[in-house]
Amino acid sequence: GENVEQHPSTLSVQEGDSAVIKCTYSDSASNYFPWYKQELGKRPQLIIDIRSNVGEKKDQRIAVTLNKTAKHFSLHITETQPEDSAVYFCAATIQGTYKYIFGTGTRLKVLA
């Protein structure tokens, strides 16, 4: 069945450094790839997304890249700040199935 793998499970970076989280998906029909941030005790919220007809998208310090051939996509956070500390989830949707499948999450710690 459909599967989304996410790595690493935990990531610690120094403030100001960059962080990269990677996800791979199994179904080549996947066509939408969002990233969510979940702060402690709160609900997940979208931070950026990309559709299958686009290779890269940026929003200030956050960017997402998509490699359809390799079936993987990545989240890049530059100039990390303490408030970036959270759990990040990638997800994928499969065209025509309505499913919305998440990765297992990455706990990012930004060290001051």
Add this chain to the structure above:
Amino acid sequence: DAGITQSPRHKVTETGTPVTLRCHQTENHRYMYWYRQDPGHGLRLIHYSYGVKDTDKGEVSDGYSVSRSKTEDFLLTLESATSSQTSVYFCAIRDREITEAFFGQGTRLTVV
């Protein structure tokens, strides 16, 4: 916040008892989802709905049933709760196929 409300927010129940969680939306979104969140497993899809009375199973549907008799409500029922169903449950809604999902506040369920 998107108009999505989960109830109850917290519940403690005994093994073997039935439990129903409610997700209510005021956005008139077509798609609704139930996830459970457990450490190390991320957000796992239990069931989802793509319209009134149209539902389907997710990755971890055993022991759960759902109903959607009207657009705004999606109910998740644990017919006979087990300790393995102790988790945080999130409802999510989505308007169209290639769009973000909005999450409810979550329900913390403890089965003792």
